[in-house]
Amino acid sequence: PFEDGNGRIARLLVNYILIRHGYPMVIVRNEDKENYLNILNECDINVGLTPSDGANAQLEDIQPLVDYLKKLTIGSLKLGIRAAKGEKIDEDTDWKKALILKQKQAKEKPLYTQALAKQANEESFLFLVKKVDDELSTFYDLFDEIVYGDETNTVVSEQGLLSTTMLNSSFNRRGFHFSKTLISKGTLSAFFELRIEFENQHYSLIAKLANNEEKQLRLDFNYSETITEEIATEYVAFVGEFIAEFVNEQLN
Numbered sequence: 001p002f003e004d005g006n007g008r009i010a011r012l013l014v015n016y017i018l019i020r021h022g023y024p025m026v027i028v029r030n031e032d033k034e035n036y037l038n039i040l041n042e043c044d045i046n047v048g049l050t051p052s053d054g055a056n057a058q059l060e061d062i063q064p065l066v067d068y069l070k071k072l073t074i075g076s077l078k079l080g081i082r083a084a085k086g087e088k089i090d091e092d093t094d095w096k097k098a099l100i101l102k103q104k105q106a107k108e109k110p111l112y113t114q115a116l117a118k119q120a121n122e123e124s125f126l127f128l129v130k131k132v133d134d135e136l137s138t139f140y141d142l143f144d145e146i147v148y149g150d151e152t153n154t155v156v157s158e159q160g161l162l163s164t165t166m167l168n169s170s171f172n173r174r175g176f177h178f179s180k181t182l183i184s185k186g187t188l189s190a191f192f193e194l195r196i197e198f199e200n201q202h203y204s205l206i207a208k209l210a211n212n213e214e215k216q217l218r219l220d221f222n223y224s225e226t227i228t229e230e231i232a233t234e235y236v237a238f239v240g241e242f243i244a245e246f247v248n249e250q251l252n
Contacts, residue, residue, distance in 0.1 A: 001051075014069060024080050026072035039064045109222040112200050116223040120203045124227040125196040128205060131232045132176075132194065132239055142247055145179045176239075180251055190246040192239055207235050209242055 002009070015025040028036045046061040047054050059066070082088070110116060140146055179189040191210040196203055205227060208216040217238045219231065 018073065023073055024076040026069065026076050028072070036068065039068050109201065110224055112198055112203075112223065117198050117203065120198070120221070120223060120226075121196060124203075124205060124221065125194070128227055128232050128235055129194055132207075132236055135236045135240065136176075136243065139243065139247075142251065143180045146176070147179075148176060188250045190243060190250075192242060194235075205235070207238050215242075 011028065018025060043057075043062045043065050044054075046064075047057040176192055176194075179187055181187045193206075193208050193210070195206040195208065197206065202220045202222050204218055204220050206216055206218045217235060221227065
């Protein structure tokens with residue numbers, strides 16, 4: 001009755017009926033498609049090509065299709081039994097499917113180039129730096145001094161962090177140094193760094209606490225991916241919790 005999709009709907013209805021009666025679903029595999037179509041054509045000839053003839057078909061008219069679906073159902077039952085026993089259920093062609101999938105994934109995940117690294121730096125890393133800075137800036141008045149620096153230890157101002165020079169920098173690390181001078185304790189400092197690292201197949205965004213290799217958040221991205229707002233929020237939470245803990249323990 002439809003302009004397109006009649007066969008798909010028919011196969012869904014077959015599986016619906018099977019499930020209603022406690023049987024597993026069946027699949028017509030690509031390599032058996034020609035055989036399946038030939039059986040349907042045989043039934044069409046037996047029944048008649050007029051839709052109303054098909055609606056009044058007798059079981060013997062569509063017996064080839066019934067036998068075919070019975071064979072598929074038995075195959076699905078045997079597969080389910082093997083799976084329940086923990087036996088191997090891979091097909092002979094699964095190795096080929098696995099390689100095709102890997103081939104497709106490789107094309108979707110480009111390898112390192114300078115252009116892709118520059119794009120990751122600008123669209124992911126510097127986006128993350130600005131996101132962290134925006135979220136923390138509300139609480140800067142808790143400290144006497146806030147210093148930003150890159151991996152060359154070049155210190156920049158708060159405004160300089162977001163300047164054109166910094167945004168176009170080829171360096172891939174930013175440090176945040178927060179310090180507070182207390183009469184009784186001297187100067188207390190909190191420091192963390194954000195970093196991007198480039199590998200052949202992916203780049204990594206890292207938030208790390210100073211002198212604590214275990215306390216870090218590190219996620220990998222392929223070069224076709226850009227950090228999302230949701231993931232950036234995870235990094236902000238990691239850094240924010242560190243600053244909150246520092247303030248509670250040291251500055252009270």
